[in-house]
Amino acid sequence: MTAHTFKVWRGERGTGAFQDYSTDITEGMVVLDAMHQIQAENANDLAIRWNCKAGKCGSCSAEVNGHPKLMCMTRMDELPAHEPVTVEPMRAFPHVRDLVTDVSWNYEQKKRIKKFKPRAPDAPDGTWRMMQADVDRVQEFRKCIECFLCQDVCHVLRDHHKHDEFVGPRHLVYTAALEMHPLDIEDRLGDLKDEHAIGYCNITKCCTTVCPEHIAITDNAIIPLKERVVDSFYDPVVKLVRLLRAKRT
Amino acid sequence: MPHPRVRTTKLLTRMPRMNRSLPVMDQRGFGETLRRDKWWIANIFVVTVLSSFLAYATWAALQNAFYTHGPYLSPFYSPELFGASPHAWFGPKPSWWPGFIPFSPALIILPVPALFRFTCYYYRGAYYKAFWADPPACSVGEPRKTYLGENSFPLIMQNVHRYALFFSFIFLIFLWHDAYLALWFTDANGVERFGVGVGTIVMFANVSMLSGYTLGCHSMRHLVGGLLDRLSTSPVRKLAYDCSSACNRGHMNWAWVSLFGVALTDVYIRLCAMGVLTDLRII
Numbered sequence: 001m002t003a004h005t006f007k008v009w010r011g012e013r014g015t016g017a018f019q020d021y022s023t024d025i026t027e028g029m030v031v032l033d034a035m036h037q038i039q040a041e042n043a044n045d046l047a048i049r050w051n052c053k054a055g056k057c058g059s060c061s062a063e064v065n066g067h068p069k070l071m072c073m074t075r076m077d078e079l080p081a082h083e084p085v086t087v088e089p090m091r092a093f094p095h096v097r098d099l100v101t102d103v104s105w106n107y108e109q110k111k112r113i114k115k116f117k118p119r120a121p122d123a124p125d126g127t128w129r130m131m132q133a134d135v136d137r138v139q140e141f142r143k144c145i146e147c148f149l150c151q152d153v154c155h156v157l158r159d160h161h162k163h164d165e166f167v168g169p170r171h172l173v174y175t176a177a178l179e180m181h182p183l184d185i186e187d188r189l190g191d192l193k194d195e196h197a198i199g200y201c202n203i204t205k206c207c208t209t210v211c212p213e214h215i216a217i218t219d220n221a222i223i224p225l226k227e228r229v230v231d232s233f234y235d236p237v238v239k240l241v242r243l244l245r246a247k248r249t
Numbered sequence: 250m251p252h253p254r255v256r257t258t259k260l261l262t263r264m265p266r267m268n269r270s271l272p273v274m275d276q277r278g279f280g281e282t283l284r285r286d287k288w289w290i291a292n293i294f295v296v297t298v299l300s301s302f303l304a305y306a307t308w309a310a311l312q313n314a315f316y317t318h319g320p321y322l323s324p325f326y327s328p329e330l331f332g333a334s335p336h337a338w339f340g341p342k343p344s345w346w347p348g349f350i351p352f353s354p355a356l357i358i359l360p361v362p363a364l365f366r367f368t369c370y371y372y373r374g375a376y377y378k379a380f381w382a383d384p385p386a387c388s389v390g391e392p393r394k395t396y397l398g399e400n401s402f403p404l405i406m407q408n409v410h411r412y413a414l415f416f417s418f419i420f421l422i423f424l425w426h427d428a429y430l431a432l433w434f435t436d437a438n439g440v441e442r443f444g445v446g447v448g449t450i451v452m453f454a455n456v457s458m459l460s461g462y463t464l465g466c467h468s469m470r471h472l473v474g475g476l477l478d479r480l481s482t483s484p485v486r487k488l489a490y491d492c493s494s495a496c497n498r499g500h501m502n503w504a505w506v507s508l509f510g511v512a513l514t515d516v517y518i519r520l521c522a523m524g525v526l527t528d529l530r531i532i
Binding site for chain 2: 199206210219231
């Protein structure tokens with residue numbers, strides 16, 4: 001058992017400062033355990049959002065030593081032992097109190113994305129047939145736990161505050177899951193280009209780096225969507241081919 | 250008492266869909282971060298390697314000398330459309346070449362691989378960070394308040410990447426042909442015989458690394474199958490997509506090793522041509 005120092009952001013509505021706390025760390029503890037211990041021993045009013053403690057609910061997102069992380073999945077033995085651990089709230093969303101931010105903007109963005117629209121049923125009983133190989137690709141996107149760490153680390157939202165123009169990596173993953181679905185026939189490419197401004201992404205891959213579910217957000221979701229947008233709006237050859245095909249039919 | 254680093258509501262007017270009653274944390278200053286790791290090392294590596302490569306490639310391209318040795322042809326000069334070496338397709342320097350531009354076969358073809366790498370999705374992310382600090386690294390403060398991204402001119406032009414891929418793919422076929430020709434050595438009697446020299450291995454290694462990089466390109470992955478939602482209906486495209494995806498998973502590594510590979514292949518052939526190195530024959 002060793003004492004460890006934490007610098008925890010304390011304050012409300014965007015104002016505040018780091019406060020130092022010291023607590024004992026035992027083997028196997030994660031940062032969320034330490035926060036709970038500090039809450040119990042030193043700061044009963046410390047506001048933390050958490051739920052499952054198993055990396056599946058996405059509630060305890062925060063920034064640990066400057067890295068967006070789930071507190072429940074950040075083991076203390078991964079952090080430098082002789083330096084204070086800084087814990088602060090996500091910076092891309094409105095600050096509520098201490099480590100808690102208001103992430104409701106994300107739910108509003110999700111509503112703006114066109115819903116799943118399946119093709120006509122394949123069978124007379126109103127059912128569809130899909131090959132496993134076709135759903136494998138979108139299966140990866142369904143691992144998302146909506147922790148919004150990718151949104152937090154995305155510099156378009158975090159630093160440039162383009163919340164009114166850019167939906168962010170989480171919603172591009174959601175769009176990719178719909179757009180690449182083998183049954184879906186909805187066209188979201190126009191929205192991706194204009195309403196959701198996929199062009200703002202400059203492929204820093206920070207979203208992929210922080211994803212606790214290890215979704216290859218940039219390589220498997222955002223870049224393939226960018227390529228589809230190029231097909232539809234920027235590639236004159238593809239446009240010509242489509243025009244000729246349309247004339248033939 | 251507010252913390253001195255925290256400004257509160259200035260940015261809220263730009264976020265109509267955000268909760269206006271709650272302020273966000275302020276934007277960090279340039280380079281400001283709570284990260285403890287040496288995040289700037291990656292940027293130093295990118296700036297150093299890309300700048301060095303650019304300088305060397307420009308110098309090598311302008312030399313117009315020492316780019317062939319026996320059956321070997323430097324990748325900076327391949328395909329050699331016009332030139333003085335036996336590898337040239339259409340003879341020596343063309344008469345229409347503008348007098349004010351120094352002639353070199355490399356200058357005719359290098360814009361294609363240069364554009365391919367410049368517009369590559371991986372390199373874009375890397376040089377936006379390293380050269381433009383946009384951002385300097387993940388969760389590190391930026392120097393600018395404004396941002397256009399690839400949503401408008403000039404960076405919207407990065408969408409030409411697929412065209413650069415088309416031409417680079419054609420060049421890749423020529424480079425495989427060059428590697429094949431590097432297996433055939435002319436003896437003292439003027440007869441071509443099969444052989445393997447160190448240079449042959451260097452050229453095959455180079456074109457293999459370039460293939461790993463080109464075939465794993467994100468645009469390639471899209472064009473061979475990624476654009477389809479139901480790949481199972483096209484088994485050949487599914488196979489091509491799976492192969493491209495396999496290369497794509499290591500795209501960053503392919504990008505760097507192929508960059509080093511091209512430069513080192515040119516260095517090897519140049520040193521052999523200058524007589525500094527002797528190309529050892531293995532077979």
